Amino acid sequence: MPIAEDPEPRPARGDEPGGSDPSGTGAKDPFADLVLDDDFVRGAAVKEQSGRTRMLSARWKHTPPVDPGGRRSVNDGPAPKRRFGRKPKPPAVDAWGNAWGNPRPRGSRWRTPLLVALTVAVLLAALNIDGLRSWYTSHFGGSSAARTPVPTVAPETAKPTTAPPKADEQQPTVAHPWAGSPAEGWPNGAEAFVLPEAQATGVFTTAQVASQLQSVKDYLIAANLDPAVVAGGRPDAALALLERQDQDGAKAALEHPSKENDPTNWFSRFDPRDAIPVGDTVKVQGRMTYEGDGDKGVLIHTDFSFVYALRPGPEAAKRAGSPQPTTHAPQPTKPAAPQGGGTARPVGLVERTDDVAGDTWTTRTIVRRVDTFRFYDPGRYQVQPKKVVYAKSQTDPANSACDVYDGFFHPQFDQFAAVRQDTPGSRPTGPAIDPYDRSKDVEQTEGCGTISRN
Template sequence: MPIAEDPEPRPAEGREPGGSDPSEAGGKDPFAGLVLDEEFVRSAAVKEQSGRTRVLAARWKHTPPVDPGGRRSVNEGPAATKRRFGRRPKLQVVDPWGNPRPPKRRRLEWRTPLFIVLTIAVLLAALNVDGLRNWYADHYGESSGTAPSAATTPAPTVAPETAKPTAAPPSVDPKQPTVTRPWAGSPAETWPTGAAGIEIPAAQAVGVFDEDQVTAQLKLVKDFLVAANLDPQVIAGGKPDGALAMMDRAAQEKPSRALASPDAEHDPTSWFPRFDPREAIPVGDTVKVQGWMKFESDGDRGLLVHTDYTFVYAVRPGPEAEQRAAASPTARPSAPDAPSDGTAKPVSWTLSPADDVAGDTWTARTIVRRATDFRFYDPGKYRANPQKINISMTKSNFGNSSCDTTDGYFHPQFRQFARPHPEVTGPKVDPYDHSQELETGHGCHQTSRS
């Protein structure tokens, strides 16, 4: 087959026999001393393009590139967006070739789930507006269905009295008390609670008793008032063993006789507030108290302590409250047996649950004022223990309690079970007014407020 010939004759390499050496290399490689270093590469007149440049040049030869308008050079840095709503300007992220990158998905912040929970709460409240109103009224407002106002804000508690007041407590708007607000509509709402309302005066030496002895005797009087009038077990119908233990042996005879066999002449409520749990159940353990205590020398006898306190008890109807209110005084059931262990029986002993009584959310209050004189005899002249209670005189007045029953318990009247009371023939009195002398023997009176 034919062979293509070179366009020009090859120079003699000098290796032919008898030939010449035109290159004058003496038979050596002319590129043997060539060094392809960095300087040589940089001095080259023609440079080879990168592979990506050749690919893009071939692509753009047929389809020229279109400027999207947002492209920036890598050297120019990221572009800043406009500032909106006082926030920081966002920096636009681009790739190495100037193309904008899509924004990354932001992580879920803590505000997002909070907004979701608040939205759900608002929707639930909108679906149950009445329930929300009732909840607010029970905790912060008035009775259900009444819009809360600034008047429902609890007033600050007044200080205990140090002497007999000169006027009755100011009147307040009458409101129906409930289990959640048992002191609504009562001046006692701002009174001290429990033992905080019984303040001991500053002691000093009196007669044969020095200052420390007088201090101990005044504290004993306060402890007795607390045990006799504020003990939840006694109020719920239990036996006042704690108060009886503080009394001198001779002083225990009358109250013990009254507790064992109560009658018109021996009424244990003259010393101890007790409610029949079948008829009235205390609302919690809170009792409002206001009054004063003072002491003086009793001459040769020793020390005389005067007390005048008003106790306000909130109760709700028991399981038999409705039928007892409808029954006549002569048909009233006999009193329950007093617990022998000195504690009140639990509610479960009643015939039916208290919640079954209609209108049991309405409550009532019984107001008891007691004026009592305590005497501590001189042990050098009398056979009496100066560390025990001796009652020289006691007078009591009750507001909102039946006058025709002497079974050893208070019998409050509940508004939801109201009935006529023909036995109430006495004058109308204010049970919260302890600015006047406590008088008894005016018959069965009616109260002006409760």
């Protein structure tokens, strides 16, 4: 490090202490009596600069420093705002080639691609508003205001006095098949079948009455809730629970369906070519009671509404544009099917197809069945113990094609409404009926009725 040069030696006087003479002339050293104490340092008129300060001062004589502008003091106030898109100033470089300040604003590397992506997304959404709405609904279920939670409804213990309250009108989809339906809060499947407390009735003991109630429940499950049957399969389990004569009548209806002998009076089935169940959940509401038949037997009364969520099958659009032929077959000689309205067709092998996107529009078919089953006194009648015998039956399907008797229910989908309007054939002409109103009795009317809600 450079140091200050010593001053030229002063002439010695020869009387320096110890006879020292740095000049070599024999004179006295002028600093021999100098004492560098604190008072001397504080009283110095000139302060010695550091080596770096002297070096920078010498260099800046030729190259003055430039204010970089990148470093700010807390006393400088807020930094001036840049206008959007303005290019940053090039960084300042000092005399040693070091850059001062930030040469590029933060985020500049990703800001432009992000703005481009957002612009493209907004344009695509503007071109397909309906698709965006469907996507949002299927993934997030819509806003809390759009989807009002439906309260859970317990199984019935008595006949209701009013219809279920109106639900928010929404288009059901595969992701939300029960949206807009009062059945959304109904029990799932077999949970709705609450058996009444069994008591000894007629010639039957308490245990026998309990077994009969369970047999009716098992039949209703096999005939209306079995996923294979609902998807169009053969109802072998349900057939096995029927008494011999009713079993023969049901088999004859399956093999030779007709308006007078309709398999859907017995079983809930959908043709997989035009309607496919959405999952295995079926919403059910109703009740079961029993009493003596006046002949030492037992009558079990059931009144249940089954709500099926369905999506279009591979031929749904084509069938909406071409009415299906009505099947007319000779009436079998075996006992006729239970009286009621419905639809039917011979049974074949059924394979369920893969599921579809969650925003695909779906629909619902509501089937109300009011049945009475009888268990005869085995001491007076030749009957098969524990087998189910129909005494009376009424079937009221809602949202199923009219005048089609091929063994299946045929729901109608909103996405094919325009095609149906342009197609001649049977259309709903009767008064509108609320299929969820269980406070009223089932009414058998002529013609093709309409429904007030689905």
